[in-house]
Amino acid sequence: MSSNPVKSAEKSPYILVLGMGGTIAGLAREPKGNPLQYEAGQLGVELLLSHVESGLPAGIKIVSRQVANINSRNLSDALLTQLGIAVHDSLADLMVMGIVITHGTDTIEETGLFLQATCGKYAQTLGKRVILTGAMLPANAPKADGPSNLLDAIRWASTPIDNCPGGIYAVMDGRGCLAMDLAKRHATAINAPLRDSPSSSVGLINPSWLSGIKAVQAAWNEDLPIPKANEWPWVEILTSHAGARAQTIVHWFGSDVKGLVLAGTGMGGIHDEWKGALDQALGRGIALVRTSRTGAGTIYSDIPEKDTPGCMASGTLSAPRARIALQLALNAANQEKLNGKPLTWQDFFARIADLPEIR
Numbered sequence: 001m002s003s004n005p006v007k008s009a010e011k012s013p014y015i016l017v018l019g020m021g022g023t024i025a026g027l028a029r030e031p032k033g034n035p036l037q038y039e040a041g042q043l044g045v046e047l048l049l050s051h052v053e054s055g056l057p058a059g060i061k062i063v064s065r066q067v068a069n070i071n072s073r074n075l076s077d078a079l080l081t082q083l084g085i086a087v088h089d090s091l092a093d094l095m096v097m098g099i100v101i102t103h104g105t106d107t108i109e110e111t112g113l114f115l116q117a118t119c120g121k122y123a124q125t126l127g128k129r130v131i132l133t134g135a136m137l138p139a140n141a142p143k144a145d146g147p148s149n150l151l152d153a154i155r156w157a158s159t160p161i162d163n164c165p166g167g168i169y170a171v172m173d174g175r176g177c178l179a180m181d182l183a184k185r186h187a188t189a190i191n192a193p194l195r196d197s198p199s200s201s202v203g204l205i206n207p208s209w210l211s212g213i214k215a216v217q218a219a220w221n222e223d224l225p226i227p228k229a230n231e232w233p234w235v236e237i238l239t240s241h242a243g244a245r246a247q248t249i250v251h252w253f254g255s256d257v258k259g260l261v262l263a264g265t266g267m268g269g270i271h272d273e274w275k276g277a278l279d280q281a282l283g284r285g286i287a288l289v290r291t292s293r294t295g296a297g298t299i300y301s302d303i304p305e306k307d308t309p310g311c312m313a314s315g316t317l318s319a320p321r322a323r324i325a326l327q328l329a330l331n332a333a334n335q336e337k338l339n340g341k342p343l344t345w346q347d348f349f350a351r352i353a354d355l356p357e358i359r
């Protein structure tokens with residue numbers, strides 16, 4: 001694509017659509033019976049685009065690439081690396097005005113945070129939008145939501161830059177939000193991935209939402225490196241609950257686990273049964289982040305109790321997002337060590353966890 005002598009991205013008519021799979025590319029076995037019995041990742045992205053051709057904005061040209069065609073519950077570290085590199089390289093391409101990613105909604109939350117933390121500043125600086133989208137109903141369901149989501153995403157990726165700055169966003173059910181604010185908090189609702197996220201109508205951007213976006217972007221100064229496919233630090237999520245046992249923590253000692261995200265109760269409270277084992281985990285160099293299993297709200301340091309030094313509170317990051325943030329922070333700190341610079345994983349993690357909240 002880059003061989004064409006286009007001078008600037010704003011003059012290029014090309015939107016790149018990257019296919020990752022998901023329900024948007026899914027097929028129900030009996031679409032008129034129960035559309036929720038289906039296989040995700042069955043149709044190629046080119047076919048999805050052929051269904052929306054007639055609704056494309058005037059003058060916009062589409063190119064597409066199939067990065068994967070999976071059910072996103074099977075998303076892997078290696079695929080995130082592949083997607084991150086594809087996004088980064090395509091942002092650099094003068095022929096690309098914007099990027100749309102069709103993705104399964106189950107782990108779109110992880111991909112949203114990953115892309116913000118690794119490509120967010122770059123997209124903002126270049127004035128290009130990357131838009132994640134998906135669907136809750138498979139492509140052959142009578143009321144399939146994929147086509148309208150895909151069209152909305154293409155429109156949003158291609159609208160003039162003054163309306164909304166470059167960056168990493170998501171669009172579903174007629175609304176847009178920062179991709180790092182995605183949070184699938186409902187199993188079946190048609191707006192599940194962003195129903196609880198600060199969002200704006202894609203038709204008319206809400207000025208107070210827009211000023212929140214600008215505050216987040218002003219605070220995000222530098223992208224973190226994309227880990228190599230085989231260099232993602234191993235991080236697990238453990239949930240505190242009634243009847244919790246120390247063995248749940250001790251189990252990981254002696255493994256290659258580098259970090260644990262603790263989804264605590266309420267404000268991030270951890271069962272007393274875990275406390276001694278968590279001190280031992282810190283002593284063994286395992287990174288600890290404390291978040292909440294409630295799925296919403298901010299987790300503050302030293303609330304409800306004083307944190308053991310070294311354990312970080314997750315801020316507004318949910319457990320899945322905190323896990324990605326911790327992996328990226330550990331990877332960035334490893335690279336800093338190679339450079340001889342003293343930044344720790346906590347320094348990198350805090351950059352993500354402390355971003356302003358859009359209200």
Ligand code: SIN
Nearest residue numbers: 022023072104105106
């Ligand atoms: C998936 O995440 O691939 C399946 C579920 C969905 O896309 O809604």
